[in-house]
Amino acid sequence: MTVEEYLSEIIQKEGVAHVTLIDPASQKPEEAVRLATEAVAGGTNAIMLGGSTDAGGQLLDLTAKMIKENVSVPIILFPGSTSGFTTNADCVLFMSLLNSRDPHYIVGNQMLGALTLYKTGMESIPMAYLVCEPGGTVGWVGDAKLLPRAKPELAAAYALTGKYYGMRYTYLEAGSGADSPLPPEMIGTVKHVLKDSVLIVGGGIRDGKAAAICAKAGADIIVTGTAIEKADDVKALTAEIVMGAKMGKKA
Numbered sequence: 116m117t118v119e120e121y122l123s124e125i126i127q128k129e130g131v132a133h134v135t136l137i138d139p140a141s142q143k144p145e146e147a148v149r150l151a152t153e154a155v156a157g158g159t160n161a162i163m164l165g166g167s168t169d170a171g172g173q174l175l176d177l178t179a180k181m182i183k184e185n186v187s188v189p190i191i192l193f194p195g196s197t198s199g200f201t202t203n204a205d206c207v208l209f210m211s212l213l214n215s216r217d218p219h220y221i222v223g224n225q226m227l228g229a230l231t232l233y234k235t236g237m238e239s240i241p242m243a244y245l246v247c248e249p250g251g252t253v254g255w256v257g258d259a260k261l262l263p264r265a266k267p268e269l270a271a272a273y274a275l276t277g278k279y280y281g282m283r284y285t286y287l288e289a290g291s292g293a294d295s296p297l298p299p300e301m302i303g304t305v306k307h308v309l310k311d312s313v314l315i316v317g318g319g320i321r322d323g324k325a326a327a328i329c330a331k332a333g334a335d336i337i338v339t340g341t342a343i344e345k346a347d348d349v350k351a352l353t354a355e356i357v358m359g360a361k362m363g364k365k366a
């Protein structure tokens with residue numbers, strides 16, 4: 116089964132999936148394994164590996180390898196550039212930052228990595244990456260023309276653009292560590308036009324209540340990074356967020 120099929124099945128059966136983002140640059144591989152193991156025990160469905168700044172090839176390779184040896188859920192690459200590739204993962208989000216001002220983030224990095232990806236034969240999922248206010252580090256690094264929170268129709272127009280290009284996933288991003296998650300109106304407007312295409316929402320989701328609001332508004336996959344990296348009890352916080360997302364979807 117592909118990672119995409121695996122996630123679709125979870126979304127179909129449980130209404131929503133949860134993915135834990137680990138930045139390989141932020142800690143030693145052993146610590147990343149601890150975070151991943153506890154997040155999986157708390158019910159996360161996959162581990163996403165990436166960061167907006169380089170981890171350095173070896174650190175990414177080793178972090179992915181060690182996580183793979185220790186957890187049973189898929190490892191999904193979330194690359195900030197071609198240096199975000201490693202063969203020690205199951206799948207890569209082949210993303211274009213559609214609202215960037217810099218063609219390198221729309222198509223340039225992708226072109227540089229395409230032959231490497233081809234040679235590995237790794238699964239890839241075409242994804243529109245849309246960075247919204249406040250955008251955080253990724254907004255700055257990716258030179259995004261930040262999508263205004265108060266204008267959901269602009270985000271919806273970009274999401275549709277990605278869908279018409281054939282991208283099966285859309286990632287609505289507030290930026291890692293955002294003060295607050297994206298507003299439900301924005302998530303709802305985007306999901307309304309995407310219909311059955313998968314909508315990922317991330318940035319600033321720190322608890323079950325926030326996850327519930329995002330899921331209820333239309334998120335198919337909820338991503339949490341910072342809150343889990345900082346949690347005293349990773350398993351308990353993950354379980355709260357996973358439960359919140361599922362309850363929100365049913366509400």
Ligand SMILES: CC(C)=CCC/C(C)=C/CC/C(C)=C/CC/C(C)=C/COP(=O)(O)OP(=O)(O)O
Binds near residue numbers: 136194209224228
């Ligand atoms: C598909 C290929 C080869 C490249 C994609 C290139 C693109 C479109 C990059 C988008 C811009 C970018 C820098 C994305 C990084 C995505 C990411 C991993 C964000 C999470 O970053 P964190 O590291 O958690 O944020 P902080 O740096 O604030 O911690």
Ligand SMILES: O=P(O)(O)OC[C@@H](O)CO
Binds near residue numbers: 136290291318320340
């Ligand atoms: O770190 P947080 O705020 O959970 O954001 C996760 C993700 O959307 C960042 O790319």
Ligand SMILES: [Mg+2]
Binds near residue numbers: 138141166167291
């Ligand atoms: Mg980071």
